Amino acid sequence: MAIEGTVHLEGSMSNVGDVLLLQAKMQAKVQRTCGRCLKDFTGVTEAEVVEKFYPASAEHIENDAFVYDSDVIDITAPLREGLLLAEPMQALCKPDCRGLCPVCGADLNDGDCGCDRFTVDPRLAALKQFIKN
Known part of the structure; x- marks a missing residue:
């Protein structure tokens, strides 16, 4: 998967106690290969992301949970995961390919x-x- 251009992102980060909640909607143009005819084409991927960020000092958090340690939070990883999960299993250049x-x-x-x-x-x-x- 290769992204063409910019990713359009709209969302918010809110404080829910000591947990920060990221809610975002994304849209990106993605370079794909058709699963039937093998031609390259550009498609649009839309994804919604809802993730919690826990303080690094918190106890009993899961191994794959996102954590924060300062005032700056890197949201790149959950956004990347959201786009990857929104990709279709088999992309088609057109429905009747x-x-x-x-x-x-x-x-x-x-x-x-x-x-x-x-x-x-x-x-x-x-x-x-x-x-x-």
Whole structure:
């Protein structure tokens, strides 16, 4: 994942006792590769982040919790995590992307390549008896 341009961030940091609460919404243009046709394209990722920051001196905090030790708090890590978690498992350049031909590798979005993609692999022909039309 590569970010293009700037990340737009809107949010607030509030004091809830000795815990600081970060609430933010982000939007970023992200360079992606289509999971079907393997073309590069730019998509938009939107994420919401709600994280607690605990004082470094606090007891019984989790190992992966965010901590603060001074008046300056680095919010880079939770924002990065929020963007990464908002990324789709399989990005598509368009919802109806046809992908690549499994026989010749041609991009099916550019047109049909003419390959016979419906012939059953001879190694799997025995399984065809289990499929009933």
